[in-house]
Amino acid sequence: MIGLDDSSLFHEACLIGGVWSTASTGKVLDVTTPETQARLGSVPMLDRTEVAGAVAAAHDRFSTWSRTTAQDRAELLRAWYELILENARDLGRILSAEQGKPWAEGIGEINYAASFIRWFSEEARRLYGDVIPSNSVNRRFLVLKQPIGVVALITPWNFPAAMITRKAGAALAAGCTAVIKPASATPYTALALADLGQRAGIPAGVLNVVTGSARVIGDELTENVLVRKLSFTGSTEVGRQLLAKCSQTVKNVSMELGGNAPFIIFDDANLDDAVQGVMASKFRNAGQTCVCANRIFVHDAIYDTFAAMLSKAVAELRVGPTFAEGSEIGPLIDAAAVDKVREHIDDALKKGATVLTGGGLHELGGTYFKPTVLANVTVDCAVMNEETFGPLAPLIRFGHEDDVIAMANATEYGLASYVYTNDLNRSWRMAEALECGIVGINEGATSTELGPFGGFKQSGLGREGSKFGVDDYLEVKFVNIGNVR
Numbered sequence: 050m051i052g053l054d055d056s057s058l059f060h061e062a063c064l065i066g067g068v069w070s071t072a073s074t075g076k077v078l079d080v081t082t083p084e085t086q087a088r089l090g091s092v093p094m095l096d097r098t099e100v101a102g103a104v105a106a107a108h109d110r111f112s113t114w115s116r117t118t119a120q121d122r123a124e125l126l127r128a129w130y131e132l133i134l135e136n137a138r139d140l141g142r143i144l145s146a147e148q149g150k151p152w153a154e155g156i157g158e159i160n161y162a163a164s165f166i167r168w169f170s171e172e173a174r175r176l177y178g179d180v181i182p183s184n185s186v187n188r189r190f191l192v193l194k195q196p197i198g199v200v201a202l203i204t205p206w207n208f209p210a211a212m213i214t215r216k217a218g219a220a221l222a223a224g225c226t227a228v229i230k231p232a233s234a235t236p237y238t239a240l241a242l243a244d245l246g247q248r249a250g251i252p253a254g255v256l257n258v259v260t261g262s263a264r265v266i267g268d269e270l271t272e273n274v275l276v277r278k279l280s281f282t283g284s285t286e287v288g289r290q291l292l293a294k295c296s297q298t299v300k301n302v303s304m305e306l307g308g309n310a311p312f313i314i315f316d317d318a319n320l321d322d323a324v325q326g327v328m329a330s331k332f333r334n335a336g337q338t339c340v341c342a343n344r345i346f347v348h349d350a351i352y353d354t355f356a357a358m359l360s361k362a363v364a365e366l367r368v369g370p371t372f373a374e375g376s377e378i379g380p381l382i383d384a385a386a387v388d389k390v391r392e393h394i395d396d397a398l399k400k401g402a403t404v405l406t407g408g409g410l411h412e413l414g415g416t417y418f419k420p421t422v423l424a425n426v427t428v429d430c431a432v433m434n435e436e437t438f439g440p441l442a443p444l445i446r447f448g449h450e451d452d453v454i455a456m457a458n459a460t461e462y463g464l465a466s467y468v469y470t471n472d473l474n475r476s477w478r479m480a481e482a483l484e485c486g487i488v489g490i491n492e493g494a495t496s497t498e499l500g501p502f503g504g505f506k507q508s509g510l511g512r513e514g515s516k517f518g519v520d521d522y523l524e525v526k527f528v529n530i531g532n533v534r
């Protein structure tokens with residue numbers, strides 16, 4: 050149905066210890082496409098014992114994989130990266146079919162995903178320890194960096210490829226072995242990536258993929274003592290639950306959680322650039338990213354001009370079927386996602402906001418939603434406090450820098466933020482004042498494998514990508530050598 054050049058990339062089975070496996074009970078989970086709600090296929094509904102089997106396979110392999118040379122791991126990751134690029138067309142088709150984003154954007158995500166594997170293939174060779182100058186003539190002090198062990202990687206549906214490679218690339222480079230639990234809505238990209246990992250020569254058991262009930266798998270991965278670390282990308286609500294469960298076995302954790310990104314446009318900004326920035330940040334993946342602009346603060350002096358410019362650009366966005374040429378905005382993931390956007394619009398309208406463009410379901414029906422701009426949104430609106438995760442751009446007026454900083458920081462979240470200004474001093478002040486892990490200054494597309502991705506406050510713990518990303522998978526060991534003569 051998806052129309053692949055290499056149909057063997059489409060797996061309806063889990064990868065455990067190098068073997069494509071089904072559930073012993075025969076139970077499966079259906080997967081549908083957001084484009085038409087048609088069934089794409091099914092994946093196994095593993096029980097806890099089977100998930101424990103995947104952890105055991107990763108654990109068995111850890112003793113040899115963790116002792117491979119950095120060069121061997123680097124070369125295997127590089128081979129995986131090259132296979133991902135060679136198969137980008139098929140991977141993009143699988144990804145877009147299960148996730149809904151336009152195919153061009155799906156292929157874009159595959160390239161983004163591949164960039165993490167290339168980056169960590171290079172980083173694998175640079176995991177240096179330290180020699181600490183001693184305070185004694187007879188002692189020597191060393192610091193070793195060693196892989197944590199078996200890691201569980203729980204990934205979301207909005208980036209079915211990139212969130213896997215950003216975690217797995219770092220984990221494998223460090224010498225960890227992994228059990229991946231992809232989102233139930235988007236398992237096929239994960240399984241295809243794992244297949245390519247196998248073809249690249251990554252040994253059996255290093256990369257395992259399990260599917261089924263999030264609760265059952267989550268319980269096993271958080272309670273199993275062989276799992277030494279959990280890395281999760283998803284909502285803050287689920288993150289809190291996983292953190293609580295991981296506390297029982299004191300697991301190392303990385304959490305990439307929700308956001309409520311402020312996008313601030315000052316009166317000295319280049320407004321064309323600011324419109325482009327909002328389009329890139331807000332409407333990527335139909336607004337379904339953790340770093341999407343969620344609250345757009347516009348200086349009073351340019352508010353009307355900017356609102357008109359943005360509304361025009363948003364009205365021109367092409368909403369269309371996932372695989373139609375030229376589609377820029379695909380369907381939302383499911384009906385609940387549509388309800389959330391609607392709730393935020395209705396709530397804002399009740400509190401005095403007005404619709405500048407969009408405002409409801411698109412004529413295509415299903416879960417296609419019109420990209421929307423709301424004017425005169427106020428701080429008491431739900432959209433100011435919760436992540437919409439959809440194509441809704443609310444505009445809020447501000448007058449003074451101090452006020453906008455206070456409003457921007459008045460949230461439990463602290464992932465991404467954006468500032469448009471041509472005042473260099475203000476850029477610095479804003480970059481330092483915003484309580485966020487990522488600040489885009491005159492830039493709406495901040496994500497790259499080169500930069501650390503992660504949040505302050507309840508947006509998470511740890512960093513992914515960049516030279517910092519691999520640290521999340523390494524233990525630091527102090528070696529104190531005494532009686533040296």
Ligand code: SIN
Pocket residue numbers: 207208211282305337338339340496502
């Ligand atoms: C996310 O939304 O979870 C990730 C977005 C990104 O990597 O840019």
